[in-house]
Amino acid sequence: MRTFVSWRFWLTLVALAGLTWGLLQFTKRDGEAAAPTGSDETGITTGDTGDTGDTADAPPLATREIDLVAPVFLVEADPAAAIVDGVTTASMQVRVDGFRYMDIVAGTPGENRCEQLDQLAHCVVAVDLLGEAVLWFSFLPVGPRNEITLPAVTELLEGSQALLANGWVVDRADEVDRDCSDDTTSLADFVRRFGPGSISTFSLDEQAIVTVTCAGTAVTTVPPATVAPTNR
Secondary structure: OOOOOOOHHHHHHHHHHHHHHHHHHHHHHHHHHHHOOOEEOOOOOOOOOOOOOOOOOOOOOOEEEEEEEEHHHHHHHHOOOOOEOEEOOOOOEEOOOOOOEEEOOOOOEEEEEOOOOOOOOOOOEEEEOOOOOEEEEEEEEEHHHHHHOOEEEEHHHHHHHHEEOOOOOEEEEEEEEOOOOOOOHHHHHHHHHHHOOOEEEEOOOOOOEEEEEOOOOOOOOOOOOOOOOOOO
């Protein structure tokens, strides 16, 4: 009985209780760090379920600085070359005039939206360049008067440039024609009132947007990217 009530026995109990409490607190903190409050095992927020209106928004489009749009006279590609998941599987050379070739190495991001890539000057190539290196490219069909159809202008940028709905940044002419049944006072007024769904016309000769057209006007649309590059 004297052993039970001795001060040493009580001191031992207090020490054991303190050690147990410390272990419980450490385990609790470790569990909180591993599974943050408001998230389940998948990482989906389970706290506030209020709809903010932006949970289903798509990621922003990549911005492409288009440095050159040139006619395609010939494409020479390595055997079995293709564009898979937006990336070239082999190297290719694109002749853009009688004297210049554009080298596109394997692994370069790009797309092909021209169904007549094997035909002389039926397509153009739009490229984002770093020096002479191709960072990204797109083959597109060319229309009459060396013009191509591009998406709407969404923003006017400094340096006489324009941001398009597909994320491209291209030059615009000093005077851009506005083709619309309703009068607009300026290009900025057109973009503000009729921008969504409108069409932009890019001139190869001027290397710039020269015309914007209101939605509803019949134009030639760009087909989806399904055609692989021409092989050697």
